[in-house]
Structures are given as structure tokens and as C-alpha cells.
Amino acid sequence: MIFKSSKQFITGTIAAALCVTAVSLNFSPNLSSYATSDQDEQYYIDGYHYEFYNMSQIGECSFEPDYEGGYSASWNGIEKCNFYKGLTFEEVPKSPESVVINYDMDFEPEIDEKSPEGGSRVEAYGCLTPQSMLYNIEYSIVDYQCNFNGKNFAEASEMQSIGSYEVNGLVYDLYCKKAPKNMFSPDAGTVKYLSVRRYNGIGSGACVTLRSSIDVTKHIEEWNKLGMEESAVCSVVLDVNAWKSCGKATLNSCEINIVEKEREAFPEDGYFYNADQKNPVADYEMTSLGGGGFSASWEPLSNTTFKKGKNFNEDPVDFTEEDCIIADYDLSCSSSGGNACDVAIHGWIDDYAGDMWKDEFNIVLARKNNDFPVNYKKIIDMQNVVELGTVNDNGRIFKLYRSIPLHFQGYGNANEQPPYARYTYWSVVENYDMGTAENAKLTGSVDIRKHLDAYMEAAAKVEKVDYLYEVSLNVSTMNLGTDSLSGSAKVNKFDLYVGSDMGRNNKVSFYSWSDAESGAYNMTPNGSGGFTSEWNESDDYKSFVKKLETTSNISMEKFSVDYDADLEIEADNDTEWALCASCKSGQSNLEYYVFEAYGENCVVNDNTLPYTFLKDHAVLKRNTAIINGAKYDLFYLRYKVGNGGIGGYDIYRCVSIKCDAAVKKGEAIHVSGSVNWAKHIMAWDSVGFPTTAIDRCEVFFETNSPKGSFSLNTCTFNINAKEAPHQLYSGVSGDLNMDGAVDAFDIIACRKAIISEDYSGYDVKAGDLNGNDRLDVGDLILLKKFVLGIGNE
Known part of the structure; x- marks a missing residue:
């Protein structure tokens, strides 16, 4: 035991691609009405988009969702109509691994004698985003049809046959039409693919039940083999498409199963780590290095931003009360050819807590393989860009700007997600070039508070900062053409210090110790300032520790530790456990301990040493005290290290043990509270115990239980705790x-x-x-x- 042993993206023209039938998508939960010549009804039910469209409102149509995953539809004497159920744009993950449509439908197509050229078909329909992102792809996979000839349709539509292929034993013919060069065409920037299944005809007047599966991903793989650029699904719907005909369709069920490509976003010690990819096709990887670092790699054209940061949305930082917001960083980038890499510190600030409208800032530290313009305003796609002067931060000059972001309604009339930026503030370092070295390094410190103060001083009549919501280090990749190469980055360190000036010199770490075999126990930080631990088949003592170290002394008058923990153990008559906070100094042999909870076996009928964790100690003084309303036993102890020979020495300990905090065997154990070190120091001082300066603190759990788990859910070291x-x-x-x-x-x-x-x-x-x-x-x-x-x- 520690106490006993002293071991110390989607482009704008995609929407037009989906709207080839002139349908306007609106993700509304209820019926939407439009003052147009076309009939258009839309629903959003259980995560799916439903839509009925009748061109020019010719003929008679009906569409009724059953709110159980299906719908009933009918048409008669129409010019053209569509019935959709599916997922569109924002509803589709950016990097789907596979997309499969499974459906069950009763289908009754009928040819109108007055329009023998009419027909209908059941198809998978949607849009793809190609890797180059230079155009959009509209696709259709015809599963069943009535009076539809794919070859004749393709010729009439000026589509070229590019071959045939097989999926799941079925043969398909593929046709393609490239994007027209005339940019005024309604199809400008859109490539069209039509895939028609052979031998899939249904006769007029037939009533059939269609139970089918369309593996969109497998079709895309075959299209790639026939020359289509590698692409990712960005919308997929099951479409009943009818023209100049009659019929009915009852969709009994339709499930679109999407398997997302695994993208690990992981938390570590209060920081978030994630990646935001604009190109859904190009691959990337982000991996934790442990100890606060991560590695990132990306394919050409990836346009991915890798982030490590802290989010304060639940408890915004009051900007008016914090005199220090500093970030230290150490990283390297390897980016070649036409692939550029930016490094910046990004954040969200606000002067109205809880408002969806916030301001954002970017402190641009460097760029590799691409030049900033002389005037940074030229590369910001914003309105009303103004210069705010300069700021000197650690000997580097940053140019300051403010811009007003362009806000827009997203694809299918879906609004962009909050937070919404009112203003974006920019700091751009003058010497931004990371160099031409294959593995360019970047290290330093940024006084974020100084930049924010400079923004507000230059734009005082416009804004002020009251709250800080998020800060992150962003490594952003950008493709500069189809000949771009891959790249990688390694972030060794990004530490954010919010609070007192000495906060940036603190180091927080986690470790465990035991005489047991290493495989018998484990410990993992939980990303919320605590950790989880488990052990099995070992009755050796095990200690699990969160440790704070500082480069200067901690002011005990303003120091507190908040904790929340859960414990499950297998207990017998010899089982001991304790949850304790300790303070020490590398320059003193005097240590402080506060025991907040312990097992009932730790209490013994020994008036001299009433607690088992006092074994091997000599009691020099003893007393009691009421601290924050709770009674504590106070002990001043001496502990001998070594056997009295060379290297032996004494350690002295001031100990507070919460009385009546023993937990009985078998009880569910949850403990939480706060250790106010000023109150304990005062208590020890009042009864004649010595006091000393400290520069480190630990919160530890220790036990000899053979099997169990312990979770320190949260643990916060409040170095500069606010006084009451x-x-x-x-x-x-x-x-x-x-x-x-x-x-x-x-x-x-x-x-x-x-x-x-x-x-x-x-x-x-x-x-x-x-x-x-x-x-x-x-x-x-x-x-x-x-x-x-x-x-x-």
C-alpha cells in the first residue's frame, strides 16, 4: 500500500443532383406545403425521410405513411411522380462502410392504354461524393420495372453503355453520362450512373410482392472497376418512379442498414480527441499515443481536421475571473507534394451563456507546403473582413482579423448545426512556414488570453468575452489538386492551462502499483479526470493513483480536492481497502494524509492503533476535530524507512481519518466529497502537529481484495479554489x-x-x-x- 510502504463536407451542387425530379427536400417532422406548380409532400418519421412528388399536379396521386416504417401510394393519369423513403445527406454518416436496402413491397403497376410509353420502376436512388470532389454523382439502381427499357432510356438520355457486372448472382447493365461542359445546364457538375437489372420485368396489371435486398456498396465497387472514381454514399432512398401510367405501391417495410467506418474518438484525462472529415472517401487514421499525444495519417484529398482539446459546455469558464489561459504544444508534420497542413488553436467564446450564437477564434501557428497570402483576408471565404492590428506573443508577431461568417441553410433545407458563429477572430503568425523538411517540427506556447484581450480591445464596441466554451489544437489537412500525396502528423503534447499562472506548470499523471503479477490488475483513465481499475485473483495490496505535481509550492489555503467514486469488491474477513488523499513535498520528510472512506475490516479494537493502516507507525500525538461538519481522528505519526542501517530514515505523517466512514461488507459502495486542505492544515496546527510546504498531491485507492473494481469517476485538483x-x-x-x-x-x-x-x-x-x-x-x-x-x- 502507498501509505504503508511509502512507495512513492459535401459541395453545394449535390443538392441539385438529388433534385433532378425538382423535389425540394425539407427535413420537417410534419407535412410541408409549398406554393409551387408541383405537388410535394414530405415527412420525417423515426429517422427516415419520406416524400411524395407529382410533377405539375397532373392526374391523381395519393401518399400516406403508416408511421410503422411503410406507406401506401397510388397514381393515375400522371405525367411523372415519385414516392421515396430513405436517408438524405445529413442523415448519412460521412464514411459509410456499407449501405444495404432491405424492403418488402406489394407492387401493382398498370399501363395506361392512352400512353403506351408509360411505365414505372422500383429503384435505389441517391448521390455519391467522389474522392476528388470536383463534381457530383447521381445514381439509380433499377431493381424491378414495368415497361422500362434501360438501353432505350439510356440512348434517349445520351448515356453511354460502359459494361455489365454481377452482384449476388444477378446481372446488371451500367450506363453513364458525364457532366455537361455548359455550366448553365441544370445538370452542370453532375455525373449520372444508371444500373438496370436484367430479367426484372413485371407485367401490366400484375399484383406482386417484392422482397429484395439492394447492396449499394457492392454496386459501387463494381462501378469502380468499370471506371467510376472511388466515391462514398451521401444519400440513399428507395424510390418508386412512375410516368404516364397507373398503379399502386404498398411499402410494408424498408430498412436501410448502414455500417459506419470505425473512427475512434477517444477521451483522455479531461481532453477530447476526434477528427472531422470533409471528404468522405479518402481514408485517415487517428491513434492515441498515451500520455496526452496522438498520431494522425491521411490519404490524398482527405481534408481532415484532427483535434485535441477541452470542452467546457457543461461549466463554461468565466473569462472575467481567470487570469491565465495558456496552451503548450509540441508536434511534427510530414506532408508532401500537393498536400498542405495547417496548425492552429481554435476555440469558442461567448458573451451570453447558453446562447447558440457564439464567436470563434483561430490562432494560426503554421502552415506546411502552402503559402499564406501577404494579406490573410484574401483566403478567408467570409464577409466584412477587417484588420485589428497585431499582438506580440512570446516574441512572435501575429496579425489580427475579424470576419463575419456566411451562414446558409444546409442541403435539403436542413439548417447547419449549432453553435453558430457571429464573428470569427483570426491571429496569423508572421513566420508561418514549417519548412520543407520531411518531418517538420513545431513547438512553443501560446498565451490565448492575450489574443482574446487583443481582439476585444480592437473591437470593443462590437464584442466582449464573458465565457470560454472550448479550446482545441487543430491539425488540418488540405488537398491542392488530384496529384496530392498522403501525409502524417504526430502531436507529442498539447496542454491547456486555465486558471492561475502557476497552473501551466502542473503535471497530472496516473499510475498503479502492486506486488501482484502485472496481468492481475489494470487501470485506465476515463477521460473525465478519473480512472477505472479492475483486479482478479490477487490478495496482494494494489494501489491506483491520480497524481498532481507542480514546479512550485501549492498554497494550501486555496487548495481542495473533489472526488466521486464507486467500488465493487469481493470481501472476506481479511479484506482491507481505503480511499485517501495525500500531500507531500520533494524537499521534506513530512507528509499529509486524509482518509475519506475505508472498509469495516480496517477498524480494530486497539485504542493505540485503532485503524489497520496505522500499523508499523509510532503515534507521537493524537486528537480529534470537527472539519466541515464531520468528525476526524487526528494522528501525528513516525514511520521508519529501512532497518536502521545505512540509508534508513524517518518519515513523519499528519493524518486525518474520517470517523464512522467504515463501509460494511456487501454494501453498494459510492463515496463522494471534497477535501479542504486548508481546514485540515488548520486542525493539525491547532493541536500542535507540524506543517510544511507541499508541491504534490495524490488521490489513491488501495486494497488487498482478491477480486473487484474501483472507479474514480471524477477527481479535480482545485489549486486556486475560490474562497467562500x-x-x-x-x-x-x-x-x-x-x-x-x-x-x-x-x-x-x-x-x-x-x-x-x-x-x-x-x-x-x-x-x-x-x-x-x-x-x-x-x-x-x-x-x-x-x-x-x-x-x-
Whole structure:
């Protein structure tokens, strides 16, 4: 045991591609009406987009979703109509591994004698995004048809036959039409693919039940073999397409099964790690290096942003109260040919907490393989770009800009997702070139607060900062043409410090220790400031630790540790466990321990050493105290390291053990609380225990249980904890420290407040015993008499 042993993207023309039938998509949960010459009804039900379209409202049509995954539809005397169910654009993952449509439909097509050229078909329909992103692809896979000849249709549509292929034992003929050169054409920028299954005809007047599966991904693979550029699905619907005919279709069921390409987004010690890809085809990989770093690699044309950062949405950082927002970074980039790489610190700020409209900032640190223009305004696709001057940060000059982002309604009339940026602020370093080296390195520190202050000083009449919501280091790749090459990056470090100036010098780590075999136990940080641990078949002592180290002493008067934990153990009569916080110094042999919870077996009937974790210690002094309303046993201990020979020495320990905190075997164990180190230091000082400066703190769990798990759900080291406002009144005369009791601790509090004239954290009203509206020596004398039981006051 530690205590015992002292071991220390989609382009804008895609929407037009889907709308070849002039359908306007709107992801509305209810019926949508439009003042157009076409009839268009749309629904959004259980994650699927349903739509009925009747060109020019000719003939009679009906469409009715059953709200159970299907619909009923009919048409008569129409010019052209469509009935959709599927997933469109934002509903489709960016990098689907496979897309398969499974459906069950009752289909009754009929040819109108007045229009023998009419017909209908059942097809998979949608759009693809090619890797180059230079155009869009509209596709149709005809599964069943009535009076539809694919070859004749292709010739009439000026499509070229590019071959045939087989999928799941069925043969398909493939036709293609390239994007027209005339950019004023409604099909400009769109390549069309038509795949028609052979021997799939249904006679007029027949009533058939279609149970089919269309593996869109396998079709795409075959199209690639026949010359289509590698592409990814960005919309897919099951479409009943009818023209100049009659009929009915009842969709009994339709499921579109999409398997996403595995993209790991992982949290580590309060930071998020993720990648945002604009090109859904080009591949990339992001892997944790452990210890706060990650590696990234990308294919040509990937347009991916790799991020590590912190999100404060649940508890926004009050910008007005923090004097330090600093980031340290150390990374390298390897990017060749026409592939560019940008490195920037990005964040979201706000002056209205909870508002969806926020401001964002980008501190551009470097770019590799591409030049910034002389005037950065030329590469920002924004409106109203203005220059805000410069700022000097650690000897580097940054040019400052502010722009107003262009906001737009997304594809299919879907709005872009919040947060929405009102303004975007830019800092661009003058010497931005990362160099031509294959493995260019970049390291340094950024005073983010200085940049934000500079923005606001230059644009004070426009904005101010009240809250900080997110900060991240972004490594962004950009393709500069079809001849781009792949690239990679390695981020060794990105540390963000928010709070006191000394915060940037802190190091937080996790470790475990045991005499047991290494495979018998494990420990994993949970990304929320804590960790999870498990052990099996080992009755050796095991310790799991979160550790804080600083390069300067910690002010104990402002230091606290908050924790929340869950424990499940297999217990017997010899099982021990404890949850403890400790403070130490590399320059002193005096250590501090506060035991917050422990197993019932740790309590023994020994008045000298009533707790098992005091074994091997000599008790020098002993006392009790009420701290934050809870009773603690206080011990001043000596522990001998070594056997008295060469290298042996003594360690002294001040220990607080929460009384009545023992947990019985078999009980569900959940503990949470806060260790206010100032109160414990005050308690030890009041009973004559020595005190010293400290520069490190640990929160650890230790046990000899043979099997179990422990989760430190959250654990926060509050180095510069805010003092309680002194205007709070405990309601008890003499209770300066507001712990619910009037005792020796209040005498110490009164004496310190009078000497330093710093009343923060103390209840002055409770301490004003002589009624002169201030805290003075007279109050101290009266308080001493009360505590010592002298006199009647």
C-alpha cells in the first residue's frame, strides 16, 4: 500500500443532383406545403425521410405513411411522380462502410392504354461524393420495372453503355453520362450512373410482392472497376418512379442498414480527441499515443481536421475571473507534394451563456507546403473582413482579423448545426512556414488570453468575452489538386492551462502499483479526470493513483480536492481497502494524509492503533476535530524507512481519518466529497502537529481484495479554489470557519484574520462577538474565553 510502504463536407451542387425530379427536400417532422406548380409532400418519421412528388399536379396521386416504417401510394393519369423513403445527406454518416436496402413491397403497376410509353420502376436512388470532389454523382439502381427499357432510356438520355457486372448472382447493365461542359445546364457538375437489372420485368396489371435486398456498396465497387472514381454514399432512398401510367405501391417495410467506418474518438484525462472529415472517401487514421499525444495519417484529398482539446459546455469558464489561459504544444508534420497542413488553436467564446450564437477564434501557428497570402483576408471565404492590428506573443508577431461568417441553410433545407458563429477572430503568425523538411517540427506556447484581450480591445464596441466554451489544437489537412500525396502528423503534447499562472506548470499523471503479477490488475483513465481499475485473483495490496505535481509550492489555503467514486469488491474477513488523499513535498520528510472512506475490516479494537493502516507507525500525538461538519481522528505519526542501517530514515505523517466512514461488507459502495486542505492544515496546527510546504498531491485507492473494481469517476485538483464569500453567515456566533462548531479552529481563524486583515473565507459577522462591526482583539479574547469555558460570555 502507498501509505504503508511509502512507495512513492459535401459541395453545394449535390443538392441539385438529388433534385433532378425538382423535389425540394425539407427535413420537417410534419407535412410541408409549398406554393409551387408541383405537388410535394414530405415527412420525417423515426429517422427516415419520406416524400411524395407529382410533377405539375397532373392526374391523381395519393401518399400516406403508416408511421410503422411503410406507406401506401397510388397514381393515375400522371405525367411523372415519385414516392421515396430513405436517408438524405445529413442523415448519412460521412464514411459509410456499407449501405444495404432491405424492403418488402406489394407492387401493382398498370399501363395506361392512352400512353403506351408509360411505365414505372422500383429503384435505389441517391448521390455519391467522389474522392476528388470536383463534381457530383447521381445514381439509380433499377431493381424491378414495368415497361422500362434501360438501353432505350439510356440512348434517349445520351448515356453511354460502359459494361455489365454481377452482384449476388444477378446481372446488371451500367450506363453513364458525364457532366455537361455548359455550366448553365441544370445538370452542370453532375455525373449520372444508371444500373438496370436484367430479367426484372413485371407485367401490366400484375399484383406482386417484392422482397429484395439492394447492396449499394457492392454496386459501387463494381462501378469502380468499370471506371467510376472511388466515391462514398451521401444519400440513399428507395424510390418508386412512375410516368404516364397507373398503379399502386404498398411499402410494408424498408430498412436501410448502414455500417459506419470505425473512427475512434477517444477521451483522455479531461481532453477530447476526434477528427472531422470533409471528404468522405479518402481514408485517415487517428491513434492515441498515451500520455496526452496522438498520431494522425491521411490519404490524398482527405481534408481532415484532427483535434485535441477541452470542452467546457457543461461549466463554461468565466473569462472575467481567470487570469491565465495558456496552451503548450509540441508536434511534427510530414506532408508532401500537393498536400498542405495547417496548425492552429481554435476555440469558442461567448458573451451570453447558453446562447447558440457564439464567436470563434483561430490562432494560426503554421502552415506546411502552402503559402499564406501577404494579406490573410484574401483566403478567408467570409464577409466584412477587417484588420485589428497585431499582438506580440512570446516574441512572435501575429496579425489580427475579424470576419463575419456566411451562414446558409444546409442541403435539403436542413439548417447547419449549432453553435453558430457571429464573428470569427483570426491571429496569423508572421513566420508561418514549417519548412520543407520531411518531418517538420513545431513547438512553443501560446498565451490565448492575450489574443482574446487583443481582439476585444480592437473591437470593443462590437464584442466582449464573458465565457470560454472550448479550446482545441487543430491539425488540418488540405488537398491542392488530384496529384496530392498522403501525409502524417504526430502531436507529442498539447496542454491547456486555465486558471492561475502557476497552473501551466502542473503535471497530472496516473499510475498503479502492486506486488501482484502485472496481468492481475489494470487501470485506465476515463477521460473525465478519473480512472477505472479492475483486479482478479490477487490478495496482494494494489494501489491506483491520480497524481498532481507542480514546479512550485501549492498554497494550501486555496487548495481542495473533489472526488466521486464507486467500488465493487469481493470481501472476506481479511479484506482491507481505503480511499485517501495525500500531500507531500520533494524537499521534506513530512507528509499529509486524509482518509475519506475505508472498509469495516480496517477498524480494530486497539485504542493505540485503532485503524489497520496505522500499523508499523509510532503515534507521537493524537486528537480529534470537527472539519466541515464531520468528525476526524487526528494522528501525528513516525514511520521508519529501512532497518536502521545505512540509508534508513524517518518519515513523519499528519493524518486525518474520517470517523464512522467504515463501509460494511456487501454494501453498494459510492463515496463522494471534497477535501479542504486548508481546514485540515488548520486542525493539525491547532493541536500542535507540524506543517510544511507541499508541491504534490495524490488521490489513491488501495486494497488487498482478491477480486473487484474501483472507479474514480471524477477527481479535480482545485489549486486556486475560490474562497467562500465572507458575507455568508453561518448563524452561529463565534463560528468563523463556518463548520457548524465553535472550537479551537475558530480561535486560529480569528487570529489569522486579525493579523493579515484578510477576512475572505471567514464569517466576520459570526466573529464580531463584542458588537463593534469589525473583527479585532476584543473578539479574539471573548472567543478564547468561550472555548476554554472561562466566564459566562
